[in-house]
Amino acid sequence: METFFLSYIKEISLDVSSIFLLVGTLVAIYMTRWIFRWRNPKCNGTLPPGSMGLPLIGETIQLVIPNASLDLLPFIKKRIKRYGPIFRTNIAGRPVIVSADPEFNHFLLRHDEKLVESWSMDTFAEVFDQVNHPRKYARNLALHHFGVESLKSKLLSQMEDMVRETLSIWSTHESVEVKSQSVMMAVSFATRQIFSGDLDRTQVNFAELFRDLLGGLMSFPVNIPGTSHHKCLQIQKKVKILIRELVRKRVAEPDSDTQHHGDLLDHIIEDSKSTESFLNEDFIVQLMFGLLFVSSESVSTTLALAFKLISEHPLVLEELTAEHDNILKNRENSNSTLAWNEYKSMTFTFQVINEVLRLGNIAPGIFRRALKDIPINGYTIPSGWVIVIASSALHLNADQFEDPLQFNPWRWKEIQPSMVAKCYMPFGSGMKQCAGAEYSRVLLAIFLHVLVTKYRWVKVKGGKIVRSPIVRFPEGFHYKISERNN
Template sequence: MTVDFAAKQIFSGDLENAPFNISDMFRDLVEGLMSFPINLPGTSHHKCLKIHKKVRETMRDVLKKRIELSTKKREGEEDLVDHLLRDMDSQKFLTEDYIVQMMFGLLFVTSDSISTTLALSFKLLVEHPHVLEELIVEHDSILKNKDNLDAPLTWNDYKSMTFTLQVINEVLRLGNIAPGLFRRALKDIPVNGYTIPAGWVIMIATAALHLNSDQFEDPLSFNPWRWKEIQSSGGAKNFMPFGYGMKQCAGAEYSRVFLATFLHVLVTRYRGTYIDPTTLGANYLDTL
């Protein structure tokens, strides 16, 4: 669902006639990404590389067709490709290769990290009903301030979701969806009597920071309210679910907006009941 939604925001309907289902391709891509890097036919890694090439070629074809039609006004709302093409003349870094890689990266983010974060959000909200109650209060307040309840969310609505964004931060902190960040040493780096040679790859384990009791009190507990104090004290520098600095993930803000919008729909239109998973399993087996 998250991949198909993102594809519409990026490409509108340009991938509907593609010779493959984009969400299926990204599912297979993720499965092969964490495999042993053996590039031989029949291996998961080989399949992953073939999918990567196929998807990028399709995206490049879409981009080239859009460039050819850029002089004509396209019907419907603008998508991300429209914005990027319009900025190509003023932003020299926006080459065709860069845009293709960016589009692929944004879809990759939605294929795994957002869906995983959503699943973890469900689990944590069920286990902490007091958090869910405060979420409901915040989003009901947003609806009460609207003249039309069916009107879409605005950017101001999103920016007013103070507690929602604290919940999202806390889910991202506990989830550590990205297991690590990679950087390359540009020069020899001395660390505690050792030297990391220039050219070596450094892996930053985000969980070691996000679950560090020196940085976060009672780090294994789900406590969105902690972010009220953290953000006011500038302590968010110890939080990097999307990377940090100039190398931050291009889909960081998109991910937050998507998660916040999803939670808004969830708590304003639906109500759930917790079912003991052991009981559910027993009942399910009885029906087989």
């Protein structure tokens, strides 16, 4: 009997071992096949060259490795050198085509909504809820309140008053951190146009909130406590609760002339009384949140970088100052505020702004998604794949911009409009160019006008630049602002 049981147990052990071996073999076959499919995605043709990186995370880690300069990210530079201006990769588990080809990019943007559609990174889509929102309505609303006509009629003088007040306050401090203080200035001004200053009365530092928000937007989209992405979502939640309270308060106000504010929120509430079903409270809150963010981040980063670059290039400061001094000298009334024709006459100022924007590359790129298979140079971009137009690679292309890392505003004297259309897109391109592009340029120009005619600045500390992939200033840009001795 004992021999029988031992034989039986041995037979069972052999069967279990066989089962484990079979399961292990099947798992190995499945994993091998899955990894092969990961590295070789389906395509009705030949994919552009490149690598899909590690399973699940792709090449995300390589992308976010910081670069301690304004130069192109090593991630992009190395792949362009190895694969050419159009290559494939995988970011956070999503297949992506990166394009630094000016002709192909121009072709794509001319066929917007036919070959490609607008797309946002998962973190942006989650934070800003952009999917399925009526972009056309939001764009028209922004153009109405922040576009050229509004700039001419009221915003120009309001901006100048705000800049003068801001710089006057800065000059009383031992030093100011330009980036964070510029965020505060830009957010404060935007809230007056959107909410008539309602947010100014809250006990929340919106500059700090929006600064931290940006860091989370460019993080790996893992919503776990302690991660940048989780912090980003918590900030979004906090800000939107405050905005929602303000929206509800405004909606509850009596409909009378004495309660009419004439700001953007009034405009959208009036529109919500129409038959447009999408103009609900959630949409209004989200739109306000997005406008506050975009109105502050690009301007503040550009201003901080302008402080650094202009102060490091005395000849630029000399010509910039001469241009603005000349504007003041040619006025009939020396006490008058800046006029629209004076703004439009700032030729060298525009060249300086263009050059700062070119080097800064504030946005990580222009994002589109293929609506159908797109053939390009013998390759095929599959339908549904994300396409990233790498604006930084265009702006720092030595074939288009001689000595591209050199801050040289004079280069813009010779640059042709046709080249600008294909190789320079700090605010996007074509019909979908950022609705706030002119607003940002005006604010930057006015700030420089007041700064160089009334003040001088000296760096106190900081100044380190990191690109990963957006420009950041980890130590801040601390400057002493003092009144100019004429």
